[in-house]
Amino acid sequence: MTSNRQYDLVLLGPTGYTGQFCAEHIVQNYPTDLKWAIAGRSIQKIETIAKELKALNPDRIDPDVLVVQLNPTELNELAQKTRLVINCVGPYHLYSTPVVEACAVNGTHYVDATGETPWIKLIIEKYHETAKANGAIMIPSTGVESAPADILAWALVKRVREDLSSPTRQINSTIKEMKSSGPSGGTLNTVLSIFDWLPLSEISKSMTPFSLSVSPPPTNIPRESILEKLLGVRAIRDLGTVTTSPSAIADITIVHRSSSLMPELYGQQFFFRQFLSVRNAMIGVALHIAFVVGISLLALPPVRWLARKFVFAPGTGPRREDSTNDRLEYHAVATADNADAQRVFGKITYGGGMYLFTGLLLAEAARVILDEEEKIKKVSRGGIVTPATLGQDFVDRLEKVGCNIETKVFKY
The missing domain is CATH 3.40.50.720 (NAD(P)-binding Rossmann-like Domain)
Known part of the structure; x- marks a missing residue:
């Protein structure tokens, strides 16, 4: 134009x-x-x-x-x-x-x-x-937050529409591999400053799965079991053993906004979940607990003060030569909203530094x-x-x- x-x-x-x-x-x-x-x-x-x-x-x-x-x-x-x-x-x-x-x-x-x-x-x-x-x-x-998860979900929903003539009921996504040379100073300082900006209670309110959607959540979303909530780990067909992903809520809220902006493609009952792939349940539980404890500690000002002593300065990050072998791979499975609950598998891969x-x-x-x-x-x-x-x-x-x-x- x-x-x-x-x-x-x-x-x-x-x-x-x-x-x-x-x-x-x-x-x-x-x-x-x-x-x-x-x-x-x-x-x-x-x-x-x-x-x-x-x-x-x-x-x-x-x-x-x-x-x-x-x-x-x-x-x-x-x-x-x-x-x-x-x-x-x-x-x-x-x-x-x-x-x-x-x-x-x-x-x-x-x-x-x-x-x-x-x-x-x-x-x-x-x-x-x-x-x-x-x-x-x-x-x-x-x-990286949240374009890969969002565009992969879109590609799956499109495939379900075109090949199965159906809206999509759900997508389960997992970070299959994330080999990274580490976060930049900007990323680390952002995480710390978020907790300076808002109390944990306000952060939690704004980070519910449908907080960015333009329409109400769908009905009949399956509830997590008490064990899944406590331990984080679960097994998902075709995706294996997974646990809590640190980037899950950022990606989930964006994908749900996409689905509510384009309901004619995704369908009215669509929902999305994201996890992190792990080798076994023990590792999954350990990572989940570490994440929950880490977030809780960051709510404490003295912990944030101490953390700032050890992070990269803003504008800096891992050396480029250290990130040449970095790799990102997401896997996801979409389930059609039809009587047969047909499924479509998708993946997105990129080799190179995350930044x-x-x-x-x-x-x-x-x-x-x-x-x-x-x-x-x-x-x-x-x-x-x-x-x-x-x-x-x-x-x-x-x-x-x-x-x-x-x-x-x-x-x-």
């Missing part, structure tokens, strides 16, 4: 750990005539990144360098200049609410990599209708929005939506850059 705005895309926060990976992916994979800019608060840091990007691909148009403070006046000016903002400035609940507001008010498309569910709930309540009215497509959680993957996901999601703006508006209905609303165009682009998504119908 043609636009009279100065830029197609502005990357906000290119000096951060994830922002650098995103900028590099744009330089190496986008059309060389892209009209874009990189923006942040420090001119010296941004100019350093610009020089590094020039060395990666001397043939492309250099990005403009913009100095932007995170205040309403400068963010509104920025949003008015560009069709889309990729926002890599976190923790998002501390710094990025004004960015969302500026994009929503000015009809500027937006993607970010937050996994901060309480903050997503806040911005939906405050800005979804404004963004929708102004024609903005805004997609938070387009990184490299997040940068790739952000850049490719932005590319889909820029190329298929009207289609995405029709599917998502606009406003603050989800990665799954990008549909097959997103799947196709991810497969071209090394992320494989597969589905198959079970014959038994």
